[in-house]
Amino acid sequence: MEGEIAHIGAGLAGLGCGLAALGVGNVAANYLSGALRNPSAAASQTATLFIGIAFAEALGIFSFLVALLLMFAV
Template identity: 65%
Template sequence: MVDAIASPGDIVTAGKYIGAGLAAVGTGAAAIGVGLVFGHFLSGALRNPTASDAQFGRAFVGAALAEALGLFAFLVALLLLFALH
């Protein structure tokens, strides 16, 4: 009969992979966020072209914040996989 009890090391390794996979979802969400920021900016710029120059910098700030959250999620995934023992 096969022994089905996992060792503590196997459980920790599985937890690392699950956590890294869940953190990778954050990078995909950041890509969606950047797309939404620029999509709504273009929608607003086409409706009111005179105001697009004033909003252009704010669009980049919003995209940078969304991208920073994606980078943080990526770093958490790397820390879970390689830094924690």
């Protein structure tokens, strides 16, 4: 019974990977929207783009790690 509950929890934690992908898409879409409105300022915002993508992707990696721990450590 405990293993089944851990697998359900791992599935729910795995949803974080998909939500992180949506977050990365949102960051990139907002950057492109701003770059198309003001192309001269786009070059100065590239570092902010990569920082935002890194933070969003890190949350996905953490949720993947939690899912793996729930599946194999319990």
